[in-house]
Every structure is written in structure tokens, then in C-alpha cells.
Amino acid sequence: MDDQLSNLRIERTGIPARRPGRRWRRYAMWAGAVVLAVAAYFAIQQRAAVSVEAVAVSRIYPSQAHTLLNATGYVVAQRKAAVASKATGRLEWLGVREGSEVKQGQVLARIENRDVTAQRQQAAANVEVAQANLAQGEAELKDAQRALRRSEDLLKQRFVSPAAHDQTVARYEKAVAAIASLRAGVAAAQANRRVSEVAVEQTLVRAPFDGVVLTKNANVGDNITPFSAAADTKGAVLTMADMSTLEVEADVSESNLGKVKLAQPAEIQLDALPGVRLRGVVGSMVPTVDRAKATVTVKIRFVDRDPRVLPEMSAKVAFLEREMSAAEREPRTAIPLTALATGDRSAAVYRIADDHARLTPVQTGEALGDWVEIRAGIEPGDKVVLRPPANLRDGARVELARK
Numbered sequence: 001m002d003d004q005l006s007n008l009r010i011e012r013t014g015i016p017a018r019r020p021g022r023r024w025r026r027y028a029m030w031a032g033a034v035v036l037a038v039a040a041y042f043a044i045q046q047r048a049a050v051s052v053e054a055v056a057v058s059r060i061y062p063s064q065a066h067t068l069l070n071a072t073g074y075v076v077a078q079r080k081a082a083v084a085s086k087a088t089g090r091l092e093w094l095g096v097r098e099g100s101e102v103k104q105g106q107v108l109a110r111i112e113n114r115d116v117t118a119q120r121q122q123a124a125a126n127v128e129v130a131q132a133n134l135a136q137g138e139a140e141l142k143d144a145q146r147a148l149r150r151s152e153d154l155l156k157q158r159f160v161s162p163a164a165h166d167q168t169v170a171r172y173e174k175a176v177a178a179i180a181s182l183r184a185g186v187a188a189a190q191a192n193r194r195v196s197e198v199a200v201e202q203t204l205v206r207a208p209f210d211g212v213v214l215t216k217n218a219n220v221g222d223n224i225t226p227f228s229a230a231a232d233t234k235g236a237v238l239t240m241a242d243m244s245t246l247e248v249e250a251d252v253s254e255s256n257l258g259k260v261k262l263a264q265p266a267e268i269q270l271d272a273l274p275g276v277r278l279r280g281v282v283g284s285m286v287p288t289v290d291r292a293k294a295t296v297t298v299k300i301r302f303v304d305r306d307p308r309v310l311p312e313m314s315a316k317v318a319f320l321e322r323e324m325s326a327a328e329r330e331p332r333t334a335i336p337l338t339a340l341a342t343g344d345r346s347a348a349v350y351r352i353a354d355d356h357a358r359l360t361p362v363q364t365g366e367a368l369g370d371w372v373e374i375r376a377g378i379e380p381g382d383k384v385v386l387r388p389p390a391n392l393r394d395g396a397r398v399e400l401a402r403k
Contacts, residue, residue, distance in 0.1 A: 049397040053350055054388040057335055057378050061277060062328040063267050065369035067318040069259045071298070073250030075270070075313040079209055082217070084226040085111050086202040091222050091237065097368055098216055102207040102240065109237045111224055113203035120196035122318070123189065130189040134182040134320035141175040148172045152326060205308035211242040214311065246302060247283060248315045251295035260319055266300050267318040270309065277302035277329065280317065333372040333380055338387045340364075351378055352398060357385055359394035 013180040089111040096108050127372030151168035154160040218224060218234040226235050248268055252260055266280040283301040290296070300317055302309070341348045347364055378384065385392065392398070 007229045016329045017054065027174040038180075049355075049399045050357070050389060050392050051401045052350075052352075052357070052389065052398045053401050054383045055336055055339055055386040057374065057380050057382045057384060059331040059380050060334045060368060060371060061267075061331050062366070062368055063277075063318060063320055063324050065367075066321050066324070068321050069252070069256050070320040071250040071252050071317045071319070073248050073313055073315055073317060074301075075246055075309060075311055076249050077241035077246040077311050078247060079211070080214075080239070080311070081208055082236035082239050083108065083205055083208065084237050085109075085224060085225065086207050087111050087116075087199070088114070088225050088227075089113070089203065089223070091218055091220055091224055091234075094216070094218070094220055094237070096213050096216075096238065097374065098213055102213060104207055104209050106207045107204050108207055109205040109218075111203040111205075113200055116196065116199040116203060116215070120193065120200050120370075123196040124195035127186065127189040127193050127318065128315070132184040134179070134186050136180040137175070137178045141172075141179050143277075144172040144175040145169075205237050207240065209242055210319075211240045213238055213240045215239045224327060246309055246311065248280065248300040248302075248317055250298050250300060250315070250317045251290070252298050254289050254294050254296055257296055259351065260298055260332060265323045267320060267324070268300065268302065269316045269318075271316075272310075273306070273308060278306060278309075279324075279329075282319070292302070332365070332368070333374045333378075334368055334387060335374055335378075335384055336368055336385045337367070337372050339384045340372065341388055349378065350388050350392060350394075351400075352385060355386075355397060357392055357394065357396050357398045 059094045079127040091109060092112045093110040094108070096102060101205075102108060147168050148171075151160060151165045155162065155165045166245060216238050218237045222233050224237060260282060262282055262285070264282040268278045268280045269276075270276065280297060280300040280302055284299045286297040287298075288296075298317075335349065339349055341350065341359065348359055348361045359379055363375040365373030365375045367373075385398065
């Protein structure tokens, strides 16, 4: 037994010695394989990106689904005036400025009027003189009447001659004629006084109606010449408008005129107030066509008044097929109908986040034309896939298609 064990030996002559460099080469091969695998993974991922169209979740108004026609125009005041005096002269007082609210008949400015004021005082004095002369004439008439009665009594008693009586009668008739002349003189003096008062009134610039001063065209010291265009002079002192008569004038193509009618409801959006939509109604249509533009001017009255609305603001008008309720005038979160996933996932959208499409359930509401209301699931500003392709899956990498 011992001899057999002693004959068992391990032959070492055929096994080569291990070299340290071969181990490192093996590690390098494994590292290279890992790098190639990672690169291949990213390349596959890049090639697997699905090209999609995206649309942002928006806030829209339900009235957009009931709009027959859109037009643009400007806010104008139907009662607007360039206010000036009828008199010519130097502006010596101005009592308002831009934005001042004024009442009808209120004095806004005054032209230098010392000369016409003096003439008015002179005319008033002439009236007093004429009235004093009339009073004197009436006193003489009364005296002539008394003398005539005495002369008639004496003539009956033959105490006076007929010739003396005739002189008394002539005096009375002369006094009567003088009274008529004096009364005419009083009337003439009073007319002259009214003329002078009108001259003074014409130097005062008064508001023709209740309104707001829009612009100030002249300053104190300027020469006002409303009926001429002399150098270094002003025609109008200021411009004012009645803000209660504001409306929108929009140009409608004559080819679309059949979509507009009187008393039709409309919605007005001002560029200066993008978050505000005001109700309007078609008030009138100018009965002529602008040959150069082939348009008709349509005037839309404001139903909702806003003190921030000013003349000459640019406006967009939507002509509606029916009046909107209070609830329909509130904006709603919505997306295009084509952004909804198809099939059994109709109440879901693919929301784009970090270049990946995430299938997100949503709660839909009322259909708004080509859009649908979203009550829960996504927020305004989120981007969703428009017309999701058939190969799009939850979590897939996406890239925006180039237009």
C-alpha cells in the first residue's frame, strides 16, 4: 500500500507558469465590452426616440366654439369734440388738464376779454340811460294828459280859446310819440347789451357735454384762432370725449357680411387688457362699402363697461352665434381633441416630461369645438403629444418633430 502511494506523483512539467500580464488583458477586454454595451444601449435608445408633435395645455373661452367671425378694430367715442372758442385772442386761463372729468356747460378756459367786457359795461350803461329817458318821457306824458283834461273842461266852459286847446292836444300827442321812440331806444340798448354779453361769452370755452378731457392742445399765452390757420396759433384748446359712448369700430369683409346682423352678441378683447373679455352687441353697420378695402364698418357697443377702456385702443371682436351664459364666459383648461389617446385610453394623454412621454389619466369635461375641457390631470403650460402615433408607449423617449 505504501508502495502504491509512493508511486502517485503530480506531473508538473507540462503546465506553463502563469504570467501576470494576461490577467490585466482579460480585465481590459471585459471593460471594453461593458463600454461597448453601454454605447450600444444609448445608441439604441437614441434610435428608438419617437418623433411626435406637441401642444401646450391652454386656457380658452367656451365662446371660441360659438364664434362665427373674428374681426379687428379700434375703440372710438361717438361723442368727441375739439373744443375751442368762437372768439380770437390770447388764452389767459386754462382750468383743466388731461383726464379731467367735466360737466356740460362748465368753463374750461378763457380767452383774453377785457375789451369785450368793457363794451358790455358800456352797453349796460346805455340801457340805464335809455330807461331813464323813458321814465322822463312817461312823466312828461302824464303831465300832458293832465293838461289835456283841464283844457277840455275849460273849453266846454269857454274859458280858453280853441287855438289854445289845440296846442294842448299837440303837446299830448307829441308826448305819446316820444314814449314810443324812447321805448324803442330802450329795446335797442338792451339788444346792444345782449350782443356784448354774447361777445364776452364767446371768449369762454365751455364743455359741450359731460365727458373727459383727452388732450390739451394749447397752453396759457397761445393765440387762439379757431377759423384760420395762422402761423404759431392754435385752433382748438382741448379735445374731450363722452366715455359713455365708447364702442368698437371693426372692418368686416363684404364676403363675410352675411355672418353679422344687428343686435348680434359679440365678445370684445382688448390688446391692453389681454385677460379681460367684455360683452358687446352689434349696434349699427355703416351702409356703404369701402371700395379700396372691400370692407364694411360695423360698430359694436359695450355691454360690459370697464373704466380702463380708452379711445383708440386696438380690439379684437368675436361675433357669436348666441349669447353666452355667465359660466361660459369663464376660461377653462383645454387641449385639442386630437391630443387624447385613442382606444380604451381615451381619458388619458401623453404628457411630455424630460423628453419622455408619460401616459397621464385626465378628467375631461365639455367639448369646446375642436378642443375638450380638462378638469383634472394636467395643468396649463404642460406639453402633451398631439395625435399620438400608434407605436408610442408609456415612458418612451420622444423628440419633437421639425416643422
